[in-house]
Structure formats: C-alpha cells, structure tokens
Amino acid sequence: MGRWGPDTRGRLERAAMELYLQQGFEQTTVAEIAERAGLTERTFFRHYTDKREVLFRGAGRLQALVVNTVLAAPASAAPIEAVAAGLEAAGDVFQGDVERARLRQTVITANPELQARELSKLATLASGIAAALRQRGTPDLTADLTAEVGVVVFRVAFERWIGGAGPQDWTLLIGSLLGELRVVLGGAQA
Amino acid sequence: MGRWGPDTRGRLERAAMELYLQQGFEQTTVAEIAERAGLTERTFFRHYTDKREVLFRGAGRLQALVVNTVLAAPASAAPIEAVAAGLEAAGDVFQGDVERARLRQTVITANPELQARELSKLATLASGIAAALRQRGTPDLTADLTAEVGVVVFRVAFERWIGGAGPQDWTLLIGSLLGELRVVLGGAQA
Structure with a gap:
C-alpha cells in the first residue's frame, strides 16, 4: 500500500499499540512508532497530532x-x-x-x-x-x-x-x- | 489563636481560595497563600501536602x-x-x-x-x-x-x-x- 495507502493509519496504530503495551505509553516516542510501522515521523504527524491521539x-x-x-x-x-x-x-x-x-x-x-x-x-x-x-x-x-x-x-x-x-x-x-x-x-x- | 490555633487551617484555606479565585489556581504559590494568611510556608506544609490538597x-x-x-x-x-x-x-x-x-x-x-x-x-x-x-x-x-x-x-x-x-x-x-x-x-x- 505504501505510505499513502489506506492502511497507513492502521499500521501506525498497530505499531503504537504494541509499543504502549510492551514498554508503556509514557516511554514510547513517535519516532519509535514510525520506525516500527516502517514509516516516517512526518507520516505519523500527517495522521495524528500526538501519540495520545492514536488512542482517542x-x-x-x-x-x-x-x-x-x-x-x-x-x-x-x-x-x-x-x-x-x-x-x-x-x-x-x-x-x-x-x-x-x-x-x-x-x-x-x-x-x-x-x-x-x-x-x-x-x-x-x-x-x-x-x-x-x-x-x-x-x-x-x-x-x-x-x-x-x-x-x-x-x-x-x-x-x-x-x-x-x-x-x-x-x-x-x-x-x-x-x-x-x-x-x-x-x-x-x- | 496563633499558628497552632484551631483556625490555622481555616485561615490557610480562606487565603488559598481567595487567591485561586483572584489570580487563578495555577498562578498561585504556597508562599503567597501563607503570606496572605499571615502564616509561614512551613505552617502551610504542616497542614497540606500541596496547594491542590486545600481543595481536595x-x-x-x-x-x-x-x-x-x-x-x-x-x-x-x-x-x-x-x-x-x-x-x-x-x-x-x-x-x-x-x-x-x-x-x-x-x-x-x-x-x-x-x-x-x-x-x-x-x-x-x-x-x-x-x-x-x-x-x-x-x-x-x-x-x-x-x-x-x-x-x-x-x-x-x-x-x-x-x-x-x-x-x-x-x-x-x-x-x-x-x-x-x-x-x-x-x-x-x-
């Protein structure tokens, strides 16, 4: 799908959720979420204001x-x-x-x-x-x-x-x- | 009554409430509360852990x-x-x-x-x-x-x-x- 694919958001969300569960919400950075999703931080911020918004x-x-x-x-x-x-x-x-x-x-x-x-x-x-x-x-x-x-x-x-x-x-x-x-x-x- | 009097707490609370209403909770310091009550910061901390506890x-x-x-x-x-x-x-x-x-x-x-x-x-x-x-x-x-x-x-x-x-x-x-x-x-x- 690539970073513009409809699943970009889903990949970011899954990556975020995995990291929040493994190492805690506070300890997780947007850079780590993007990396795990195989995307850039810029792409993350195109979809979410911050790491809290992934949940809300x-x-x-x-x-x-x-x-x-x-x-x-x-x-x-x-x-x-x-x-x-x-x-x-x-x-x-x-x-x-x-x-x-x-x-x-x-x-x-x-x-x-x-x-x-x-x-x-x-x-x-x-x-x-x-x-x-x-x-x-x-x-x-x-x-x-x-x-x-x-x-x-x-x-x-x-x-x-x-x-x-x-x-x-x-x-x-x-x-x-x-x-x-x-x-x-x-x-x-x- | 003095600083050990039964009304010390009441004086601190009234002073705190006045300041919270006048200038906002966030802007108010414990030093200001104590000063307005005519007491010391030390006395404040004998009665409350912090400025939030006055309310809760x-x-x-x-x-x-x-x-x-x-x-x-x-x-x-x-x-x-x-x-x-x-x-x-x-x-x-x-x-x-x-x-x-x-x-x-x-x-x-x-x-x-x-x-x-x-x-x-x-x-x-x-x-x-x-x-x-x-x-x-x-x-x-x-x-x-x-x-x-x-x-x-x-x-x-x-x-x-x-x-x-x-x-x-x-x-x-x-x-x-x-x-x-x-x-x-x-x-x-x-």
Missing part, C-alpha cells in the same frame, strides 16, 4: 454518532429511549474489533494520565447527550440525569463487552443493562 | 463517610437504599458551608487539571461504593451499576445544591433525584 481519535466519532442519533430519534421517543438509540449506535465505532478495544483499555488502565483523559471524554459525552436532549425539549434536570445515566450504561456495557461478560451483542447488552438499572432503582421503593 | 482534603472524608454508611446499612436494605443512605450522610461534609462549596466549584471549573482530579475522585468514590456493596453480598453487576448511579445522583444533587435549584435540604434532594431517575428509566418501558 475514535472518541470524537463516537460522540458525534451518539449525539446525532439522540437528535434524530422520533419526537415521540422518551429521553431514555433516544439515549438508548444513541448508545446502540455507538457500537459501530468499536464493535468490529474487540481485540483492539481490549488492548486500548489495557493501555489506558495502566496510565493515570490516560485514565483522566478517558474520564474527561466521557464527561464530554454526557454533556453532549444532555445538550441534544435539551434541544429535543427535555427539561434540564431530566436531560442531565438521563445523559449521565446513559454514560454509566455505556461504560458498564463497554467493560462487560471487552471482558466477554454478558451478551456480546451490543444492542442486547445495552437493553439488558437498562433493564437491570430499572430493577436496581425499583429496590428503593420496596 | 474533604474528598477522603466524604469517601470514608459514604462507604462506611453503605456498609453499616441494615442487611435488609436494598443496594440502592444502602447507597442512598451513604449519599445522605455525605451531606455532613459540606452542608454547613454552601458558600465555601460554591467557591471551590468555581475554582475547579476554571482549571482542566482540577476538573480531571475531581472526576478521578468521583471514579474512586464509585469504586469504593461498589466494593462496599459487594462486601454486603450484592452481585458484581448490580454493585457496579448501583454505585455508578449513586455517584451520578451525588453529582447532580451537588450541582443543584450549590446552584440553589430544587430542595436545599440535602436528604430531600437525594430522595427527589432518585425519584426522578425512576421516572426517567420508566420512560423506556413505555
């Missing part, structure tokens, strides 16, 4: 997909239904490659700075979902709570999905966790 | 209070009831001084590093609650979901409390948000 590039796409799906849900859909549709759509970003998702998570879990970044991305996702719900006419408090709960479901679903626990069909997994949450909250009424 | 010292106390209350809830309490009791207890940490809580939040919101720290503290709180629930015999998935939802309720309640929205009685606020969450999730069944 998908987050923007995921956010856009979720937010747009929430906005596009039928007006008759309850806020939680619109959010559920958004979360289901998110599966498209990672569902094709569970191994990659697992490796990425291993790299992030090993590094506090990356963990902080991940938490911040998830907070941004919650804000984006809440804003989309408000645009649909959902009152502030309901929008905030539904968005935050949506992100909780997303996180727990993602952990279970990469851990191989529960249903491996993403849509089923989201549905089953929402059901479980209803049971959890119902307990307080007892 | 309460987090450890809050975590201990929530986790211990969850553990101490009657065996017959549902997981969400045990967590609700923990969240209610948390009010003791900040309820006496809404102004301080507001100023602290303003400082944190203005600084991405502090925001990241706050998110990480909340993630630690969720893990602590989940561990306490597991110790009570709650199955893993339920423990994780209940703990995460508990932290969502805590965050939204805290925002509303410092914003002066909704009931200002912390226990009532927690109860009303849990009720609202039940309504939110019920929507998906419609």
Whole structure:
C-alpha cells in the first residue's frame, strides 16, 4: 500500500499499540512508532497530532454518532429511549474489533494520565447527550440525569463487552443493562 | 489563636481560595497563600501536602463517610437504599458551608487539571461504593451499576445544591433525584 495507502493509519496504530503495551505509553516516542510501522515521523504527524491521539481519535466519532442519533430519534421517543438509540449506535465505532478495544483499555488502565483523559471524554459525552436532549425539549434536570445515566450504561456495557461478560451483542447488552438499572432503582421503593 | 490555633487551617484555606479565585489556581504559590494568611510556608506544609490538597482534603472524608454508611446499612436494605443512605450522610461534609462549596466549584471549573482530579475522585468514590456493596453480598453487576448511579445522583444533587435549584435540604434532594431517575428509566418501558 505504501505510505499513502489506506492502511497507513492502521499500521501506525498497530505499531503504537504494541509499543504502549510492551514498554508503556509514557516511554514510547513517535519516532519509535514510525520506525516500527516502517514509516516516517512526518507520516505519523500527517495522521495524528500526538501519540495520545492514536488512542482517542475514535472518541470524537463516537460522540458525534451518539449525539446525532439522540437528535434524530422520533419526537415521540422518551429521553431514555433516544439515549438508548444513541448508545446502540455507538457500537459501530468499536464493535468490529474487540481485540483492539481490549488492548486500548489495557493501555489506558495502566496510565493515570490516560485514565483522566478517558474520564474527561466521557464527561464530554454526557454533556453532549444532555445538550441534544435539551434541544429535543427535555427539561434540564431530566436531560442531565438521563445523559449521565446513559454514560454509566455505556461504560458498564463497554467493560462487560471487552471482558466477554454478558451478551456480546451490543444492542442486547445495552437493553439488558437498562433493564437491570430499572430493577436496581425499583429496590428503593420496596 | 496563633499558628497552632484551631483556625490555622481555616485561615490557610480562606487565603488559598481567595487567591485561586483572584489570580487563578495555577498562578498561585504556597508562599503567597501563607503570606496572605499571615502564616509561614512551613505552617502551610504542616497542614497540606500541596496547594491542590486545600481543595481536595474533604474528598477522603466524604469517601470514608459514604462507604462506611453503605456498609453499616441494615442487611435488609436494598443496594440502592444502602447507597442512598451513604449519599445522605455525605451531606455532613459540606452542608454547613454552601458558600465555601460554591467557591471551590468555581475554582475547579476554571482549571482542566482540577476538573480531571475531581472526576478521578468521583471514579474512586464509585469504586469504593461498589466494593462496599459487594462486601454486603450484592452481585458484581448490580454493585457496579448501583454505585455508578449513586455517584451520578451525588453529582447532580451537588450541582443543584450549590446552584440553589430544587430542595436545599440535602436528604430531600437525594430522595427527589432518585425519584426522578425512576421516572426517567420508566420512560423506556413505555
């Protein structure tokens, strides 16, 4: 394919992930990533701003997909239904490659700075979902709570999905966790 | 009172908060905080590890209070009831001084590093609650979901409390948000 081939990004990403896992994220330089991929640093910087972006590039796409799906849900859909549709759509970003998702998570879990970044991305996702719900006419408090709960479901679903626990069909997994949450909250009424 | 008086900590904290708000957290040095409080740097370091700890010292106390209350809830309490009791207890940490809580939040919101720290503290709180629930015999998935939802309720309640929205009685606020969450999730069944 060469350095302009469609797989340039994939080669850089695989090289980066291998190095992050072998020697740690902090210890890895862009020069090493490019070398392992058989490409130049210049090529790396054509595709990524820095070595962190290799791990977080998908987050923007995921956010856009979720937010747009929430906005596009039928007006008759309850806020939680619109959010559920958004979360289901998110599966498209990672569902094709569970191994990659697992490796990425291993790299992030090993590094506090990356963990902080991940938490911040998830907070941004919650804000984006809440804003989309408000645009649909959902009152502030309901929008905030539904968005935050949506992100909780997303996180727990993602952990279970990469851990191989529960249903491996993403849509089923989201549905089953929402059901479980209803049971959890119902307990307080007892 | 003198530098050993019970209010030394309070003076340092007020001085720090004033400076963080006036000139920004990053721009403020421990020397400036001590000077404004009319105390020495040495005294500052007897009370705090660094200038960040002035803002996060309460987090450890809050975590201990929530986790211990969850553990101490009657065996017959549902997981969400045990967590609700923990969240209610948390009010003791900040309820006496809404102004301080507001100023602290303003400082944190203005600084991405502090925001990241706050998110990480909340993630630690969720893990602590989940561990306490597991110790009570709650199955893993339920423990994780209940703990995460508990932290969502805590965050939204805290925002509303410092914003002066909704009931200002912390226990009532927690109860009303849990009720609202039940309504939110019920929507998906419609």
